[in-house]
Amino acid sequence: MALAIALEPTPIETDPYGVVRVAKTRVTLDTIVTAFLEGCTPEEIGEQYPSLQLPDIYLVIGYYLRHRDEVHIYLAERQHQANMIQQEAEQRFNPIGIRDRLLARRDQSR
Template identity: 90%
Template sequence: MTLAIALEPAPIETDAHGVVRVAKTRVTLDTVVTAFLEGCTPEEIAEQYPSLQLPDIYLVIGYYLRHRDEVHTYLVERQRQTDAIQQEAEQRFNPIGIRDRLLARRNQSR
Protein backbone atom coordinates (compact mmCIF):
# COMPACT_ATOMS: atom_id res chain seq x y z
CA MET A 1 0.00 0.00 0.00
CA THR A 2 1.35 3.42 -0.89
CA LEU A 3 0.49 6.60 0.88
CA ALA A 4 -0.20 9.57 -1.34
CA ILE A 5 1.79 12.52 -0.05
CA ALA A 6 0.21 15.85 -0.91
CA LEU A 7 1.07 19.33 0.19
CA GLU A 8 -1.85 21.15 1.73
CA PRO A 9 -1.75 24.91 1.22
CA ALA A 10 -2.61 27.05 4.21
CA PRO A 11 -6.32 27.91 4.05
CA ILE A 12 -5.82 31.65 4.22
CA GLU A 13 -6.82 34.40 1.85
CA THR A 14 -6.68 38.16 1.80
CA ASP A 15 -10.01 39.98 1.57
CA ALA A 16 -10.74 43.21 -0.30
CA HIS A 17 -9.54 45.27 2.68
CA GLY A 18 -6.20 43.49 2.98
CA VAL A 19 -7.23 41.42 6.00
CA VAL A 20 -6.04 37.81 5.99
CA ARG A 21 -8.90 35.46 6.86
CA VAL A 22 -9.00 31.72 7.51
CA ALA A 23 -10.78 29.23 5.23
CA LYS A 24 -13.45 31.52 3.78
CA THR A 25 -14.62 32.56 7.25
CA ARG A 26 -14.67 35.91 9.00
CA VAL A 27 -12.03 34.69 11.47
CA THR A 28 -8.75 36.51 10.92
CA LEU A 29 -5.22 35.19 10.89
CA ASP A 30 -4.57 37.60 13.78
CA THR A 31 -7.20 35.84 15.88
CA VAL A 32 -5.84 32.33 15.39
CA VAL A 33 -2.17 33.28 15.81
CA THR A 34 -2.88 35.40 18.90
CA ALA A 35 -4.86 32.59 20.51
CA PHE A 36 -2.03 30.14 19.74
CA LEU A 37 0.59 32.51 21.17
CA GLU A 38 -1.53 32.92 24.31
CA GLY A 39 -1.32 29.17 24.83
CA CYS A 40 -4.57 27.90 23.31
CA THR A 41 -4.43 24.49 21.67
CA PRO A 42 -5.88 24.06 18.18
CA GLU A 43 -8.77 22.18 19.81
CA GLU A 44 -9.49 25.12 22.12
CA ILE A 45 -9.38 27.51 19.17
CA ALA A 46 -11.86 25.26 17.33
CA GLU A 47 -14.18 25.40 20.35
CA GLN A 48 -13.96 29.20 20.47
CA TYR A 49 -14.52 29.58 16.72
CA PRO A 50 -16.91 26.88 15.52
CA SER A 51 -16.80 28.18 11.94
CA LEU A 52 -13.21 26.89 11.72
CA GLN A 53 -12.34 23.28 10.93
CA LEU A 54 -9.69 21.72 13.18
CA PRO A 55 -7.45 20.66 10.24
CA ASP A 56 -7.54 24.25 8.95
CA ILE A 57 -6.42 25.56 12.34
CA TYR A 58 -3.47 23.16 12.33
CA LEU A 59 -2.54 24.29 8.81
CA VAL A 60 -2.72 27.96 9.81
CA ILE A 61 -0.54 27.36 12.87
CA GLY A 62 1.90 25.43 10.69
CA TYR A 63 1.96 28.33 8.25
CA TYR A 64 2.68 30.72 11.13
CA LEU A 65 5.49 28.50 12.43
CA ARG A 66 7.12 28.35 8.97
CA HIS A 67 6.68 32.07 8.25
CA ARG A 68 7.07 33.73 11.65
CA ASP A 69 8.87 36.83 10.39
CA GLU A 70 6.33 37.56 7.64
CA VAL A 71 3.36 36.91 9.92
CA HIS A 72 4.89 39.02 12.69
CA THR A 73 5.42 41.90 10.24
CA TYR A 74 1.80 41.54 9.09
CA LEU A 75 0.51 41.49 12.69
CA VAL A 76 2.54 44.58 13.64
CA GLU A 77 1.15 46.45 10.62
CA ARG A 78 -2.41 45.35 11.45
CA GLN A 79 -1.96 46.60 15.02
CA ARG A 80 -0.62 49.91 13.72
CA GLN A 81 -3.66 50.27 11.45
CA THR A 82 -6.02 49.36 14.29
CA ASP A 83 -4.41 51.92 16.59
CA ALA A 84 -4.65 54.63 13.91
CA ILE A 85 -8.34 53.88 13.30
CA GLN A 86 -9.08 53.93 17.03
CA GLN A 87 -7.21 57.20 17.49
CA GLU A 88 -9.11 58.78 14.59
CA ALA A 89 -12.44 57.57 15.99
CA GLU A 90 -11.61 58.92 19.44
CA GLN A 91 -10.69 62.29 17.95
CA ARG A 92 -13.92 62.46 15.97
CA PHE A 93 -16.12 61.06 18.75
CA ASN A 94 -14.48 61.95 22.06
CA PRO A 95 -15.37 59.15 24.51
CA ILE A 96 -14.35 61.15 27.58
CA GLY A 97 -17.41 62.42 29.39
CA ILE A 98 -19.86 60.69 27.06
CA ARG A 99 -21.96 59.37 29.93
CA ASP A 100 -22.31 62.86 31.38
CA ARG A 101 -23.21 64.32 27.97
CA LEU A 102 -25.83 61.62 27.37
CA LEU A 103 -27.35 62.08 30.82
CA ALA A 104 -27.47 65.87 30.31
CA ARG A 105 -29.16 65.42 26.94
CA ARG A 106 -31.69 63.02 28.45
CA ASN A 107 -32.43 65.43 31.30
CA GLN A 108 -32.94 68.31 28.84
CA SER A 109 -35.54 66.34 26.91
CA ARG A 110 -37.64 65.73 30.03
Protein backbone atom coordinates in the same frame (compact mmCIF):
# COMPACT_ATOMS: atom_id res chain seq x y z
CA MET B 1 0.18 -0.26 0.74
CA ALA B 2 1.96 3.03 0.17
CA LEU B 3 0.80 6.18 1.88
CA ALA B 4 -0.24 8.87 -0.59
CA ILE B 5 1.47 12.13 0.35
CA ALA B 6 -0.45 15.21 -0.70
CA LEU B 7 0.41 18.84 -0.16
CA GLU B 8 -2.36 20.74 1.58
CA PRO B 9 -2.70 24.40 0.65
CA THR B 10 -2.86 26.78 3.60
CA PRO B 11 -6.50 27.87 3.92
CA ILE B 12 -5.88 31.59 4.10
CA GLU B 13 -6.75 34.37 1.71
CA THR B 14 -6.52 38.13 1.64
CA ASP B 15 -9.80 40.00 1.36
CA PRO B 16 -10.22 43.19 -0.72
CA TYR B 17 -9.22 45.29 2.32
CA GLY B 18 -5.92 43.48 2.83
CA VAL B 19 -7.10 41.45 5.82
CA VAL B 20 -5.98 37.82 5.88
CA ARG B 21 -8.90 35.51 6.68
CA VAL B 22 -9.09 31.78 7.31
CA ALA B 23 -10.84 29.25 5.07
CA LYS B 24 -13.52 31.47 3.56
CA THR B 25 -14.69 32.58 7.01
CA ARG B 26 -14.71 35.94 8.72
CA VAL B 27 -12.07 34.73 11.21
CA THR B 28 -8.80 36.58 10.74
CA LEU B 29 -5.26 35.28 10.82
CA ASP B 30 -4.71 37.73 13.70
CA THR B 31 -7.33 35.90 15.75
CA ILE B 32 -5.82 32.45 15.26
CA VAL B 33 -2.24 33.56 15.88
CA THR B 34 -3.15 35.61 18.96
CA ALA B 35 -5.10 32.71 20.47
CA PHE B 36 -2.23 30.33 19.74
CA LEU B 37 0.34 32.69 21.28
CA GLU B 38 -1.87 33.04 24.37
CA GLY B 39 -1.64 29.28 24.84
CA CYS B 40 -4.85 28.02 23.25
CA THR B 41 -4.72 24.62 21.62
CA PRO B 42 -6.13 24.17 18.11
CA GLU B 43 -9.07 22.34 19.69
CA GLU B 44 -9.79 25.28 22.02
CA ILE B 45 -9.58 27.67 19.09
CA GLY B 46 -12.07 25.47 17.23
CA GLU B 47 -14.45 25.60 20.19
CA GLN B 48 -14.24 29.41 20.24
CA TYR B 49 -14.73 29.69 16.46
CA PRO B 50 -17.05 26.90 15.29
CA SER B 51 -16.98 28.18 11.70
CA LEU B 52 -13.41 26.86 11.46
CA GLN B 53 -12.48 23.27 10.68
CA LEU B 54 -9.88 21.74 13.00
CA PRO B 55 -7.55 20.68 10.13
CA ASP B 56 -7.62 24.28 8.84
CA ILE B 57 -6.62 25.59 12.27
CA TYR B 58 -3.64 23.23 12.33
CA LEU B 59 -2.63 24.31 8.81
CA VAL B 60 -2.84 28.00 9.75
CA ILE B 61 -0.75 27.45 12.88
CA GLY B 62 1.76 25.50 10.78
CA TYR B 63 1.88 28.41 8.33
CA TYR B 64 2.52 30.79 11.22
CA LEU B 65 5.31 28.60 12.59
CA ARG B 66 7.00 28.47 9.18
CA HIS B 67 6.59 32.20 8.46
CA ARG B 68 6.86 33.85 11.88
CA ASP B 69 8.77 36.91 10.73
CA GLU B 70 6.37 37.72 7.89
CA VAL B 71 3.32 37.12 10.09
CA HIS B 72 4.70 39.30 12.88
CA ILE B 73 5.34 42.11 10.37
CA TYR B 74 1.76 41.73 9.09
CA LEU B 75 0.39 41.75 12.66
CA ALA B 76 2.42 44.86 13.53
CA GLU B 77 1.05 46.64 10.44
CA ARG B 78 -2.50 45.65 11.41
CA GLN B 79 -1.94 46.94 14.96
CA HIS B 80 -0.57 50.21 13.58
CA GLN B 81 -3.65 50.58 11.36
CA ALA B 82 -5.95 49.86 14.31
CA ASN B 83 -4.17 52.49 16.42
CA MET B 84 -4.50 55.07 13.63
CA ILE B 85 -8.22 54.35 13.24
CA GLN B 86 -8.74 54.60 17.01
CA GLN B 87 -6.91 57.93 17.17
CA GLU B 88 -8.95 59.27 14.26
CA ALA B 89 -12.20 58.15 15.90
CA GLU B 90 -11.21 59.69 19.23
CA GLN B 91 -10.40 62.99 17.51
CA ARG B 92 -13.78 63.02 15.78
CA PHE B 93 -15.74 61.76 18.78
CA ASN B 94 -14.05 62.80 22.02
CA PRO B 95 -14.45 59.92 24.51
CA ILE B 96 -13.74 62.12 27.55
CA GLY B 97 -16.97 62.79 29.39
CA ILE B 98 -19.03 60.59 27.09
CA ARG B 99 -20.77 58.85 29.99
CA ASP B 100 -21.86 62.20 31.44
CA ARG B 101 -23.08 63.42 28.04
CA LEU B 102 -25.08 60.24 27.47
CA LEU B 103 -26.64 60.40 30.93
CA ALA B 104 -27.54 64.07 30.40
CA ARG B 105 -29.11 63.22 27.04
CA ARG B 106 -31.11 60.41 28.66
CA ASP B 107 -32.31 62.73 31.44
CA GLN B 108 -33.44 65.32 28.87
CA SER B 109 -35.56 62.78 27.03
CA ARG B 110 -37.50 61.83 30.19
